Amino acid sequence: VNVHIRMLNQRTKFDRGIYDAPAVSHLKALLFDVFGTVVDWRSSLITELAAFGQRRGVMADWPLLVDKWRAAYDPSMDRVRKGERSWTTLDALHRESLGAVVASLGISGLSLEDLNELTDAWRRLRPWPDVKEGMQRLATRYILGPLSNANVALMVRLRKFAGLPWDFVFGADLWQHYKPDPEPYQAACRLLDLRPNQVMLVAAHNYDLRAARIQGLCTAFIPRVTEYGPRQTKDLEAEECWTLVASDLRDLASLLST
Amino acid sequence: VNVHIRMLNQRTKFDRGIYDAPAVSHLKALLFDVFGTVVDWRSSLITELAAFGQRRGVMADWPLLVDKWRAAYDPSMDRVRKGERSWTTLDALHRESLGAVVASLGISGLSLEDLNELTDAWRRLRPWPDVKEGMQRLATRYILGPLSNANVALMVRLRKFAGLPWDFVFGADLWQHYKPDPEPYQAACRLLDLRPNQVMLVAAHNYDLRAARIQGLCTAFIPRVTEYGPRQTKDLEAEECWTLVASDLRDLASLLST
Numbered sequence: 001v002n003v004h005i006r007m008l009n010q011r012t013k014f015d016r017g018i019y020d021a022p023a024v025s026h027l028k029a030l031l032f033d034v035f036g037t038v039v040d041w042r043s044s045l046i047t048e049l050a051a052f053g054q055r056r057g058v059m060a061d062w063p064l065l066v067d068k069w070r071a072a073y074d075p076s077m078d079r080v081r082k083g084e085r086s087w088t089t090l091d092a093l094h095r096e097s098l099g100a101v102v103a104s105l106g107i108s109g110l111s112l113e114d115l116n117e118l119t120d121a122w123r124r125l126r127p128w129p130d131v132k133e134g135m136q137r138l139a140t141r142y143i144l145g146p147l148s149n150a151n152v153a154l155m156v157r158l159r160k161f162a163g164l165p166w167d168f169v170f171g172a173d174l175w176q177h178y179k180p181d182p183e184p185y186q187a188a189c190r191l192l193d194l195r196p197n198q199v200m201l202v203a204a205h206n207y208d209l210r211a212a213r214i215q216g217l218c219t220a221f222i223p224r225v226t227e228y229g230p231r232q233t234k235d236l237e238a239e240e241c242w243t244l245v246a247s248d249l250r251d252l253a254s255l256l257s258t
Numbered sequence: 259v260n261v262h263i264r265m266l267n268q269r270t271k272f273d274r275g276i277y278d279a280p281a282v283s284h285l286k287a288l289l290f291d292v293f294g295t296v297v298d299w300r301s302s303l304i305t306e307l308a309a310f311g312q313r314r315g316v317m318a319d320w321p322l323l324v325d326k327w328r329a330a331y332d333p334s335m336d337r338v339r340k341g342e343r344s345w346t347t348l349d350a351l352h353r354e355s356l357g358a359v360v361a362s363l364g365i366s367g368l369s370l371e372d373l374n375e376l377t378d379a380w381r382r383l384r385p386w387p388d389v390k391e392g393m394q395r396l397a398t399r400y401i402l403g404p405l406s407n408a409n410v411a412l413m414v415r416l417r418k419f420a421g422l423p424w425d426f427v428f429g430a431d432l433w434q435h436y437k438p439d440p441e442p443y444q445a446a447c448r449l450l451d452l453r454p455n456q457v458m459l460v461a462a463h464n465y466d467l468r469a470a471r472i473q474g475l476c477t478a479f480i481p482r483v484t485e486y487g488p489r490q491t492k493d494l495e496a497e498e499c500w501t502l503v504a505s506d507l508r509d510l511a512s513l514l515s516t
Contacts, residue, residue, distance in 0.1 A: 091451070143414055153451030156401055156426045168414045168427040173449060191431060193349070193411030 024243065024256065027218060028194050030138060031147035031170075033179075033203035034155065036227040038146070039125035039162065042066060048121040056114070060107045067229070068105070072097035077149060077178045087176040089151035095119045122150075123157035127164070128224065134249025137258040139165040146170060147188050147201060149178045168192075180211030189217070202252065206239040213242075220244040220252055282501065282514065285476060286452050288396060289405035289428075291437075291461035292413065294485040296404070297383035297420065300324060306379040314372070318365045325487070326363070330355035335407060335436045345434040347409035353377045380408075381415035385422070386482065392507025395516040397423040404428060405446050405459060407436045426450075438469030447475070460510065464497040471500075478502040478510055 035041045049062045076093040079085045098115055110118075138144060145168040146155055152171030159166055170188055177183035189196050196216030203209050204224040213219050219242040225232055238245045246252035293299045307320045334351040337343045356373055368376075396402060403426040404413055410429030417424055428446055435441035447454050454474030461467050462482040471477050477500040483490055496503045504510035 143418060145414075151451075152426065152449040156403075156450060160401060160425050167418050168410065169425065171449070174432060191410040191429070192414060193409075 024200070024218060026198055027142065027200055027256070028198040029143035029145070029192055029200070030220075031145060031188055031199060031201050031212075031217075033201065033205060033208050034146045034148040034150060034158070035125075036224050037202060037204040037222060038131055038164070039127050039158070040224075040227070041122070041125050042070070042227065042229055044125040045069070045121055048124065049118060052114075052118060056109070058107065058109045060105065063229070065101055065105060065107070068101045069094075069098055070228075072101060081178050081181060087173075089154075089173055090149055091119065091122075091151055091154050094122055123154055124161050125158060127162050128248070130248035130250045132163070134251075134253045135165050137253035138249070138256065139167075141256070141258045143167045143192065147179070147184060148172070180207055182211065182215055185212050185215040185217055189215075200243065202249075205235050209242055210240070218243040220246060222246055222248055222252065282458070282476060284456050285400065285458055285514075286456040287401035287403070287450055287458070288478075289403060289446055289457060289459050289470075289475075291459065291463060291466050292404045292406040292408065292416070293383075294482050295460060295462040295480060296389055296422070297385050297416070298482075298485070299380070299383050300328070300485065300487055302383040303327070303379055306382065307376060310372075310376060314367070316365065316367045318363065321487070323359055323363060323365070326359045327352075327356055328486075330359060339436050339439060345431075347412075347431055348407055349377065349380075349409055349412050352380055381412055382419050383416060385420045386506070388506035388508045390421070392509075392511045393423050395511035396507070396514065397425075399514070399516045401425045401450065405437070405442060406430070438465055440469065440473055443470050443473040443475055447473075458501065460507075463493050467500055468498070476501040478504060480504055480506060480510065 032038050045066045046063050049060075049065065052058070053060055053062060073093070076097055077090075080088055080093075095115065098119055102110055102115065135144065145166045146159070147170055148155055149172050150158070151173040152169060155169050155171050158164075159169055170184075170191070172178055172184065174191075175183045175187045179185075185196070185201070189199050192199065197218060200218035200220055201209060201212035202220045202222060203212075204222050204227060206221070209219040209221060221238040221242045221244070223235070223237060225236050227235070244252065244255055246255050290296050303324045304321050307318075307323065310316070311318055311320060331351070334355055335348075338346055338351075353373065356377055360368055360373065393402060403424045404417070405428055406413055407430050408416070409431040410427060413427050413429050416422075417427055428442075428449070430436055430442065432449075433441045433445045437443075443454070443459070447457050450457065455476060458476035458478055459467060459470035460478045460480060461470075462480050462485060464479070467477040467479060479496040479500045479502070481493070481495060483494050485493070502510065502513055504513050
């Protein structure tokens with residue numbers, strides 16, 4: 001018995017059949033948050049950047065650079081969310097913040113082309129070990145795709161690199177809004193021609209699930225307790241009674257009988 | 259030697275290596291027209307509708323119904339293109355024109371639910387026999403996806419039904435324009451973060467390739483000489499010197515060395 005499995009009101013899957021549960025019996029599509037939930041961005045970026053540094057003889061504390069780079073992520077989107085700057089893709093925000101972080105750390109020897117190349121590392125992130133099998137099982141019954149803050153071009157490359165069995169690729173440039181603004185959740189359901197309760201967001205982040213639930217979507221929490229490295233302090237567990245809580249995507253596939 | 263193979267200036271692939279050809283050496287993504295090019299909509303619809311009629315005891319000349327239904331397709335989109343009506347998805351246009359065709363043929367015994375169910379037959383169209391192998395080979399090197407006049411919801415179901423190895427799914431509701439308006443070709447390149455000459459449209463229709471070429475895309479023509487049935491009169495051959503002409507998708511995969 002997997003003790004991480006919790007359904008509505010903390011029922012386990014042994015209390016009643018999943019497909020008798022009103023919460024998921026009409027489910028048609030699963031939307032996935034990507035950075036953190038599907039791919040291990042931190043270790044992937046550290047590996048890519050350290051290899052680049054070694055190849056090019058550039059010295060730096062690469063894990064520190066990656067952590068500072070990611071720390072700039074949400075504030076940079078927030079300026080767009082608040083209307084303080086016009087629509088800007090995540091690729092462009094990543095490129096900008098990398099330049100700022102490199103300068104702040106005093107790293108020298110990087111050209112503009114190098115910064116562009118390093119930004120492309122976001123297109124080559126590795127999935128967590130459970131993702132391939134879990135996604136393939138879920139794909140046998142559900143329509144699958146990302147609901148990420150990435151732009152389409154970034155997500156299409158990442159999907160190709162990681163070999164993810166997605167039926168579509170959405171990106172924030174389609175609606176020019178970043179989660180947790182309501183538009184991404186609403187637009188995804190509308191484009192799929194599904195009611196919100198036929199759609200489930202799968203995410204490792206409680207804030208994302210909260211925003212999805214407000215729009216009427218079903219929710220599944222997957223903890224990724226090392227997403228931010230060994231000293232992660234947030235999103236270690238489900239903070240609310242989400243529709244489903246699973247230990248990873250294989251576990252979610254089992255919960256959904258696939 | 260496949261005599262259907264023609265490149266720029268009617269060169270065959272034996273005149274010069276494909277990958278030395280400036281026209282395709284920088285190619286990154288292939289966009290596919292879908293109805294006719296990828297799937298055999300006519301025979302698929304006839305099969306679905308005849309089976310429905312037999313199951314339900316509804317008598318009709320199903321091939322005639324399908325031909326009249328398809329004949330309503332372009333005029334219905336044209337009203338949207340010309341701004342004579344506001345944005346309407348292909349699903350909705352199909353549903354409307356089916357009602358009109360059923361009435362004009364004097365077919366009785368169909369409820370509104372039946373008409374909705376028959377319209378969904380567009381989500382279950384069979385690929386031509388060469389598609390599966392051709393697409394899989396092309397996917398090993400290129401980013402693949404549809405550039406159709408279908409809406410996202412229709413195309414996502416069709417992709418799932420037909421098992422197509424696409425990296426993304428675009429739909430006309432993303433830009434609210436129908437081909438051959440310029441917006442779909444432009445928006446697709448922009449969303450993929452590619453220059454038009456890094457993108458190739460693959461289509462069985464000369465008008466579509468013309469519109470793509472005006473926007474700077476590479477072009478590949480695939481004849482589908484029975485798309486409209488045994489008495490098809492148009493698009494029997496390439497009407498201009500497209501970047502590539504292939505006999506089918508397997509042949510295109512060979513031309514592109516995949």
